[in-house]
Amino acid sequence: MTLLKRNPKAPQAWQGNLPVTSRYTFGLGGERFFRAIKDEGKILGTHCPKCERTYVPGTIFCERCLGKLDEWVDVGTTGNVHTFTLLYENYDGSPREEPEIIAFVSFGDGGIVHRLGEVDAEEVEIGMEVEIVFKPQSEREGSILDIAHFRPII
Amino acid sequence: MNERVAIVGVGWAGFRPATPELSYKELMYDAAVRAYTDAGVNPRRDVESFVTVAEDFHEGVSIFDEYVPDQLGAALKSMQTICGDGLHGLATAYMLVRTGQFDIVAVEGHSKASNLLTKDEVTAYAQDPVLNRPLRFNTHFVAGMEMNRYLYETGTTRAQCAAVVVKNRFNALANPSAAYGADLALEDVLSGPMLSTPLGRREVADHADGAITMVLASEQAAQHLTDIPIWIEGVGWCNDSPSLESRPWGQALYTTQAAQMAYRQARINNPLQVIDFAEVDDIYAYKELQTLEALGFFRPGEAGELTADGFTTPAGELPVNVSGGSLGWGHLFEATGLARALEVVLQLRGEAGVRQLEDVEVGLVQSWRGIPTTSGAVAILSN
Ligand SMILES: [Zn+2]
Numbered sequence: 001m002t003l004l005k006r007n008p009k010a011p012q013a014w015q016g017n018l019p020v021t022s023r024y025t026f027g028l029g030g031e032r033f034f035r036a037i038k039d040e041g042k043i044l045g046t047h048c049p050k051c052e053r054t055y056v057p058g059t060i061f062c063e064r065c066l067g068k069l070d071e072w073v074d075v076g077t078t079g080n081v082h083t084f085t086l087l088y089e090n091y092d093g094s095p096r097e098e099p100e101i102i103a104f105v106s107f108g109d110g111g112i113v114h115r116l117g118e119v120d121a122e123e124v125e126i127g128m129e130v131e132i133v134f135k136p137q138s139e140r141e142g143s144i145l146d147i148a149h150f151r152p153i154i
Numbered sequence: 155m156n157e158r159v160a161i162v163g164v165g166w167a168g169f170r171p172a173t174p175e176l177s178y179k180e181l182m183y184d185a186a187v188r189a190y191t192d193a194g195v196n197p198r199r200d201v202e203s204f205v206t207v208a209e210d211f212h213e214g215v216s217i218f219d220e221y222v223p224d225q226l227g228a229a230l231k232s233m234q235t236i237c238g239d240g241l242h243g244l245a246t247a248y249m250l251v252r253t254g255q256f257d258i259v260a261v262e263g264h265s266k267a268s269n270l271l272t273k274d275e276v277t278a279y280a281q282d283p284v285l286n287r288p289l290r291f292n293t294h295f296v297a298g299m300e301m302n303r304y305l306y307e308t309g310t311t312r313a314q315c316a317a318v319v320v321k322n323r324f325n326a327l328a329n330p331s332a333a334y335g336a337d338l339a340l341e342d343v344l345s346g347p348m349l350s351t352p353l354g355r356r357e358v359a360d361h362a363d364g365a366i367t368m369v370l371a372s373e374q375a376a377q378h379l380t381d382i383p384i385w386i387e388g389v390g391w392c393n394d395s396p397s398l399e400s401r402p403w404g405q406a407l408y409t410t411q412a413a414q415m416a417y418r419q420a421r422i423n424n425p426l427q428v429i430d431f432a433e434v435d436d437i438y439a440y441k442e443l444q445t446l447e448a449l450g451f452f453r454p455g456e457a458g459e460l461t462a463d464g465f466t467t468p469a470g471e472l473p474v475n476v477s478g479g480s481l482g483w484g485h486l487f488e489a490t491g492l493a494r495a496l497e498v499v500l501q502l503r504g505e506a507g508v509r510q511l512e513d514v515e516v517g518l519v520q521s522w523r524g525i526p527t528t529s530g531a532v533a534i535l536s537n
Contacts, residue, residue, distance in 0.1 A: 085298030
């Protein structure tokens with residue numbers, strides 16, 4: 001049936017929605033990773049001696065050899081911008097006047113995705129050295145939001 | 155075992171930006187009946203098993219497989235819904251026949267994207283809930299960051315990515331099923347608003363509604379059903395590590411692996427020599443270039459220049475997305491891979507109308523499951 005043949009008085013559609021709320025347990029690896037951020041302002045990875053790879057955020061298994069990992073390492077709080085973007089849409093698809101500056105910063109053989117702050121958008125480039133700015137310890141809750149943003153090292 | 159498996163029937167409905175007059179079941183029914191008619195099979199009697207691809211959050215219901223059998227003729231039959239792209243569905247249907255368990259199997263994919271009113275939030279719900287989602291970034295940022303790294307590593311330019319948009323949307327003008335055909339200049343694409351730098355708004359496929367069904371058969375069954383069976387010579391699929399923290403940002407290794415699996419089966423050593431044309435991912439324009447390199451057609455950094463030079467136009471040496479691709483007919487959610495396969499089938503049958511390519515014997519289909527995934531599949535078809 002084409003649109004033209006359709007009865008304009010017919011009911012058209014019903015709308016429905018669903019509240020979805022879940023608990024996401026961090027697990028053994030995630031708990032250790034986020035506790036180090038919260039309590040010590042440290043980024044921890046785990047090292048696989050067999051594959052010579054350091055996973056950041058730390059995990060309790062190596063995705064390459066599937067071996068169990070228990071060698072936790074402090075990878076510091078400075079890294080390089082591996083890639084970045086200026087994002088002009090909000091979470092729900094609505095447009096933004098000012099873009100979010102987002103970067104993936106390398107730590108070990110992994111890294112962290114977060115906002116880049118205290119920087120002009122035009123100055124951001126791949127390879128740029130940045131550091132993590134943590135929220136004050138009293139405000140940290142043990143989540144990725146305990147990191148305020150990255151900022152360039154001047 | 156059934157050594158060879160053929161596609162013996164195709165049917166589709168759409169593709170249009172919206173289908174307000176139809177329910178998703180009616181859309182699926184339309185495509186399915188056309189495919190069964192095309193194959194000359196009675197779905198209730200002849201089709202032994204059914205595969206559909208769907209994602210509950212896109213459908214707006216939980217346990218979507220419960221909503222499938224009736225409109226496909228699959229009630230009281232063997233059927234399954236898999237959570238993947240349409241090309242994963244095609245691979246599954248292929249295996250059901252190849253094992254010898256069944257001789258005739260139908261595979262279906264659909265999109266009622268116009269009914270999903272919170273697409274961005276649903277896509278964002280696929281982000282890692284602990285590491286990424288709390289930041290509340292629109293998921294397009296994943297494509298922006300991937301494109302940025304891809305351009306950086308290969309020297310590909312924004313203008314070369316825009317050339318993909320110009321080509322595919324122009325190709326779509328010759329495809330009556332494509333909703334987004336347009337005659338654009340490079341400047342029209344490049345001057346559009348930014349979405350997630352270096353990705354522009356006009357380098358992203360808009361959504362569309364549609365449904366596609368294909369009927370697959372063993373060689374023996376195919377001989378009775380059609381004079382132009384389209385043979386599935388090889389299939390492959392692969393997922394990379396999905397996390398944003400451990401994926402390679404510049405490359406689509408999952409596509410390379412999926413292609414190698416399909417090439418091995420189809421005994422293809424030099425894809426550019428053997429394959430006449432391809433329908434590949436172009437949900438974001440840069441993906442077409444990255445994918446062509448991942449498939450081994452070109453070396454990293456070559457696809458952009460060759461595309462700008464016309465190598466991949468319908469008259470070029472390797473026509474790519476003659477159908478118009480996702481940029482031309484719209485993003486069809488999980489049906490995307492089947493839409494790409496549909497074009498390859500029509501071309502190999504000589505039924506592609508005004509956009510028919512001459513003397514084509516082998517076509518490649520590749521599909522990606524979209525942001526934020528690292529999931530791809532490849533199929534090689536021949537006539
Ligand atoms: Zn290892």
